[in-house]
Amino acid sequence: MSGEPPSRGNRSVLLTLFRYEIKRLIRDTRTVLIAIVAPLVLIPGMIFVMRAVERSEERRLDDTVYEYAVTGDEAEWGRAVLAAALEREANDPDTTTGAVRFEERADADADSLLGAGAIHVVVEALSPETYERIRAEEAAEADTETESELSLPTLRLRHRGQSDFSRNAAERLGNRMAEVRSELRDSVYRAGGFPVAIQQVAAVTTENTASAQREGGALLGLALTPFLLFLMLSGGSIMAVDTISGEKERGTLETLLTTAAARSDIVKAKMMGIIAVGISVAAINILNLLLYLVLGVVELPERFVIALSPMDPLLILILFLPLTVLVASALLLLSGYAKSYKEYQLYLFPLLFVFLVPSLVAMLPGMDLRSAIVLFPIAGIGVAVREIMIGEYDWTFLMLAFASTGGAAWWGARLTERTLSMERLISASDLDEADLTGGPALFPRHVLRWFGVMWVTFLVVSLWFGEALGVRGQIVVNILIIMFGGSLLMIRLYGLDAKTVFAFRTVHPAVWLAVLIGIPSGYIVGIGLSGLVNTYLFPVPQNVLEAFGESLLGDDMPLWQLVIMLTVIPGIFEELTFRGALLHGLRKTFGPVAVCLVAGAIFGLFHVSLFRILPTAYLGVLFAAVVLMTGSIFPAMLWHFGNNFIALVPLQLGWVTGETPVPWWAYAAGLAGLVVTFSIVWTVRTPYPDLKEKRPKEFL
C-alpha cells in the first residue's frame, strides 16, 4: 500500500506530537523507574558492595599471621634463606600494602597439617640428591618422564591453591625468597668477576613506541561503538515498545491516525522520541560511569590515558548520527511490525544481535578501515571510530563509512514511514484460519521456528561434541538425526504428505543433461566466490582453511567411506531437509526468488565455519532454484552429490591440491555453464506446485 501523497508536515504539530510522546513516557512511572533509575542506583550499589567486600578480604589477607613449617634434609639452610626473606618483607619500604607477618610452626608432620589447613605453607629445603629422588618418585606416580636439571639444592614451597590464604602466603614468601637468592647471586657474580664476555649475558627489552594516548584510544575505540549502540538500543526500546505496538494494543493508534496530523509527522515525532530517549539513557549512563571514575568507585586500567583533539568528539558524533537514526528506524519498524508488546520483545533480541555483531567487527584482529568492511552499515562506523580514537584519519574511508550507514539509515527511515501507512496496522482482523484448521496450514508458519531449533541443536552438537563424534559420528548425528529426523518429525506432526513435501516428481530428461553441465560450472563459480569472499570480506588465514580440510579428512577413512559420508549422504538427506521440508514450508511465505535466497541462506547457516556460510548459501540458492523450476528434488540431489564428489575425489587422489591455480577462463566457462544449465531447466520447466500467488499490483 502506498502511503499518502507527500506533505510538508507541520512544525507545531510535530512538536506537539513529540512533546506528548515524551510526556506519556515520563508518566509511565514504573517503566522509568525500572529502565532508567534502577540501573543507576543498582550498579553503583553493586560496585560499592563488591569493592567493600574486596577491601575487607584484602585486609584479612594482610592481617593474618601466616604459619609455615620447614622440612627437608637441608632445613637449617632453608631457615637461613627464610630469615633473610622475612627480614626483607618486614623492612621493604617499597611495599604498597603493609608487611605481612609469618610465624614458624615446629611440627613433625607438616604435610598433614597443611592438608588440614592448620598451616599455610610448607617450605621444603632439599639437597640436590633428595630433590632428584623426590622428583623421580613423583614422576613415576604421575607416569611422566623427568628431564634432568642442574643439580642444585632446592627450596620448594608447598601450598593449597584452593585457599586464598595459603596461595597468598606461598606467593609472598616465594617472591621474597627469590629476591634474596637473586641478590645473593648478583653479589657472587660481581665479587668473582664475570666468567664470560659481557655480550653473552646481554639483556633483551622491548620498547613500545606508541604513546599511552594511542593505546588507550585503541582500547576504548574497540568498545565505544558496541557500548553506545547497546545503550541506544536498550534505551530507545523503552520508548519504541510503547510507541506503536503499545498504541495498537491500547487502540489509540486509530485515534491518532484519524487526526489531521500528517503520517510523516507522526513517524518523525516517534523517531525523535526514540532518539531522544536513547541518547538520554546513553548520556545518563556515561555520566554515571564518569561520576564513578571521579569518585574512584571504579578504576581505570593503569596508564589508561585518552587524548582527543577537540575535533574528534565532533567527528565521532557525526559518525554516530546515522547510526542513531538507523537504530530509531529499526526499533520503530519493529514496533510497527509487532502486534503487541509481547511480540515486540520477542523480536528485539534478534535485532540486538543484528546491530551488535557488526559493531563488534572492529575487535577482529587486523581489521582496518581499508577493506570492504567499510561498506557495511554499522560495522564501518565501528572501525571508523576506532581509527579516529587512535588518531588516524583516512578521510576517504571515513566518508565511505558515513555514507554506507547513512544510506542504510535513510532507507530505514523511509521504510519506517511507509509502515505507518500500512493498512495492516489498522485493518488486519488477525483472524487466522491456519490457527483454527491447524495441520498443513500451520506448517508454513512454524517451519522457520523448527529450523531455528534444529540449528541450535546442530550448533551445540558441532561445537561441543564435534571432536568426540569424529567425522562419521557428526554426519550421522547432524544429517541423519537432526536434519532428516527433524524433517520426518515435522511431516508427522503436521500431517503432511511426504511425497509432496520431499517433491518426489519426475522431470524432463533434458534436466539431467543440464545438471551434468551445472555440476562443474557451479563448482568453479563457487571456488571463485569463496576466493572473493576470503579476499575482500572476511579474510581467512590459510592455516584455518587447511585445518578445516584436515578436520574433514583426518579420520583416515578409506575413499569409499569418504564418498558415502561426504557426497552420498549429504546429496540425499540434506536435499530432503533443505530443498524438501524447508522449501515446502517457505513456498507460500515468499515469492520464488526470495524463497531461493532464504532457503539458501538457511542452508549456509547450517555450516558452522563462518567462511563456509556464503559459499554453501550460494550452492543452496542454486539447488533451490532447480527444485522450484523442475518441481522435483531429484535434479538437486544429483547436483549436490556431483558437487561434493568433484570437491572431494580429485583432491583425495592427489590430482589437484588446494594450491592448484584456477585460470581465469575457467571462471568464465563456469558462469557460461550455469547460464546454459538454467536456460535448459527454464525451457523445460515444470514449476513447483502451489507457490505463493502474485499479489495484484493494486494491493501492493
Next chain:
Amino acid sequence: MVESMIQVEGLEKSFWDESRGEIRAVDGIDFDCRPGEVFGLLGANGAGKTTTLRMLATILKPTGGRASLNGHDVFSEPEAVRRSLGFFSASTALYPRLTGRETLEFFARINQYPSERVPERVGALIERFGIAEYANARVEKLSSGMKQKISIARTIAHDPPVLIFDEPTVGLDVLAALEMQRVVGELRDEGKTIILSTHIMSEAEKLCDRIGIIDRGRMLALGTLDEHRRATGQHYLEDIFVHFVMANLSDDEGATADIGSPSTSETIR
C-alpha cells in the same frame, strides 16, 4: 458552502488475503450527505460500514471510486479531509496516561485548531460535557462513562464540520447509549454533518434524516425512512431492512428467500 458535505461515488475496497485471494469488502458504493444532515449507514456486522467510514477518514485507501469530504478529495488531500473531520468509534481509545484536559488540548493542537484559541476551546468543551470535576485526573483512573464523555469531546476538539460515528453505542449500557444519542442530536442541531453507522434499528430510526442500507459491500437502498416505507410497504425499519437484504440474497443466489423469517432478523440483530 459546498452543496454536498460528503460525496461518495463507486467507492471500492478490496483486501488481499493470502489464502482466499481478493475479498471485496466495499463493492461500489454511492451516496452523498448534505450539510447539517444525519446520514445513517445501516448494516449487519461485516457489511462494509466500518471499511467505508475508514476510507472516508483516509485510514484506508480505496481501491476504486472516488470520495470527497468538505470539498477535499480523500486521495489527494487526506490531511485536509481529516482536518474537517471528527472520527469516533468504539475502537478509538484515549491515551491512559494523559489527563482529560491534556487529551483535549493534544487533539485540538494536532488537528491544527488555531493555537492561541486552544485553551479557550478546551475550557468550553470541559464545561459543555460537564467533565470539570475530573478534567485533571488521568484518563486511566476514570470510569467508562467519564471516558466516553472525554472521547466525544476529543472527537470535536477542533470543531470539525463533519463527524463520523462508527457504531458509537456498541458495548454501552442503556443510559450511556441514550446519552450518546442525545449528544449526536445536539451536534446535528448545531449544524454538523454527521454519518452514523449502526446495526441498531431504533437508533437509526430516531436519529437519521436519511438511511442507507448496506449489505455485503453494496448499497441496497438509500432514502428517508418514509421513502423506504413507501418502497417496501413495511412500517418498521427492521422489516424494511430484512426486505432489502433478503432481496439482495435472492438476487445473488437465485433462490427465493423466506422474507421476514424470524431466524434472519435474529441474525441481523
